[in-house]
Amino acid sequence: MAGRLGILAGDGELPARLVEACRLDGREVFVLAFEGQTDPETVAGTVHAWIRLGAAGSAFEILKGAGVSELVMAGAITRPSLAELKPDLRTARWLAKVGMSSLGDDGLLSAVVRSLEEEGFGVIGVDEILKHLLAETKVYGRLEPDAEAVADIERGIAVAKVLGAADVGQGVVVQQGIVLAVEAAEGTDALLRRAGELRRAGPGGVLVKIKKPGQEHRADLPTIGQRTVEVAAAAGLRGIAVEAGGALVIGGDALGPVADSAGLFVVGIQTDS
Numbered sequence: 068m069a070g071r072l073g074i075l076a077g078d079g080e081l082p083a084r085l086v087e088a089c090r091l092d093g094r095e096v097f098v099l100a101f102e103g104q105t106d107p108e109t110v111a112g113t114v115h116a117w118i119r120l121g122a123a124g125s126a127f128e129i130l131k132g133a134g135v136s137e138l139v140m141a142g143a144i145t146r147p148s149l150a151e152l153k154p155d156l157r158t159a160r161w162l163a164k165v166g167m168s169s170l171g172d173d174g175l176l177s178a179v180v181r182s183l184e185e186e187g188f189g190v191i192g193v194d195e196i197l198k199h200l201l202a203e204t205k206v207y208g209r210l211e212p213d214a215e216a217v218a219d220i221e222r223g224i225a226v227a228k229v230l231g232a233a234d235v236g237q238g239v240v241v242q243q244g245i246v247l248a249v250e251a252a253e254g255t256d257a258l259l260r261r262a263g264e265l266r267r268a269g270p271g272g273v274l275v276k277i278k279k280p281g282q283e284h285r286a287d288l289p290t291i292g293q294r295t296v297e298v299a300a301a302a303g304l305r306g307i308a309v310e311a312g313g314a315l316v317i318g319g320d321a322l323g324p325v326a327d328s329a330g331l332f333v334v335g336i337q338t339d340s
Contacts, residue, residue, distance in 0.1 A: 070136030071095040073188070077142025080292060080317050081193060082109045085141050088196055097133040099126060104144055120144070124157035127186055137189040139196065140176070140286050146252060176286035192285040199319060202335035204311040208323030210332035212306055216273055218244065220308045223275030224338050231279030237289045240304065242272030255291075256298050263302030271305035277338050278313040291333070292317030293325050300329035311335035 072089055076082035076098050082105070089096045098115035100107075105117075116129050130138070154162060161182060180190050194201050212220060219241040226239045226246055236250030240262035248262040255276070262272055276289040291309055299307055307326075309316065316322060316335070326333045 071097055071134045073130050073133065073135035073138045074098045075138060075140045076100050076105045076109050077140075077144040078104055078106060079142045079290070081141040081197075081290065081315070084200075084317070085139060085193065085196055086113055097130070097135055099130060101144065105142070109142075119153065121152040121154040121158045123161060123182075124155050127157075130188070135188065137191055138183055139191050139193060140179075141193050143254065145254075146175075177283040180283055180286055190285050192288070193315065194284065194288060197315070200315045200317060202309045202311045202314045202316045204335050204337055206323075207316065207320065207333040207335070208326040210306070210327060210330070212273070212308070212332050212334060215243070215270060216306055216332070219273040220275055220306075220334075220336060222246070223273060223308065224277060224336070227275055227277045228280060228338075231277065231282070234279060237279060238274060238276045240272045240274050242267055243269060247272055255295060259295075259298045259302045259304065262304070266303045271303045274299055274304055274307045275309075276307070276314055277310040284313075289314040290317060291315070291322075293322065296322065296326050296329050296331060296333065300331055304331060306332035306334070308334050308336045310338050313338070 072094055074082055074085055074096055082098065086096055086098065096113065098110050098113045100110050100115055100117050101120050102117055104120065118126050118129065183190050222244055223239045223241040226249065227237065230236050230239060230249055238250035238255055238258055240247045240258065245267065247265045248258050250258045259274065266272060276291060278284065278289055289309060291307060291314065295307065318325070322333060
């Protein structure tokens with residue numbers, strides 16, 4: 068049996084799903100929650116500790132004291148400014164070394180992974196534990212994209228690859244060949260709301276989410292779930308396409324009926340990347 072797993076828990080459903088999967092597998096877990104980032108319900112009933120995002124020195128001490136051998140990063144973290152971070156001495160030295168202001172999210176998260184490994188922790192991806200959540204090449208639900216939607220998906224893939232190569236974001240919304248919005252620091256929900264404000268008459272747009280070229284998959288895979296479907300529907304979108312094998316679908320096949328009820332298609336796609 069592997070040693071105790073440490074979960075660096077951000078926002079969203081993933082941390083709680085990891086806890087549940089480990090319980091079913093009989094593996095001990097320790098959750099490190101971040102003030103202002105982690106939902107308190109995530110750590111209910113778990114062995115855990117709360118910490119500031121900028122307190123790396125204390126974090127390492129807590130994790131090692133808890134007997135953690137492997138770490139997994141799960142859930143969204145809103146990237147703070149340096150002033151908001153209020154780094155301790157160890158974090159400040161690390162930030163000076165990696166150059167936080169010059170790195171995109173994937174570059175920063177890759178640097179975090181390297182630092183964790185240098186501290187002696189094994190770092191694994193969410194997909195190594197929750198393999199069943201990886202998107203498959205298929206249609207989730209009954210609704211399928213028509214020819215116009217397929218063209219929007221192809222346009223979205225091309226734009227998302229350029230966006231990802233610059234380490235900017237993982238998502239883009241395309242309607243009738245026009246790029247309505249691209250994802251940056253605001254996250255998927257805000258991207259969808261902005262796309263809703265910019266939507267044109269006629270068939271709605273499509274959200275395309277793919278991993279960045281060369282992305283550190285252990286840190287931040289594109290993820291969709293029921294909330295994504297609900298926000299997309301409210302924004303007037305007609306569908307969602309995610310990268311098969313490169314994105315997580317929370318809810319799996321159960322997401323299909325949710326999408327059907329909302330009148331959206333959800334598909335796992337190949338991106339040839």
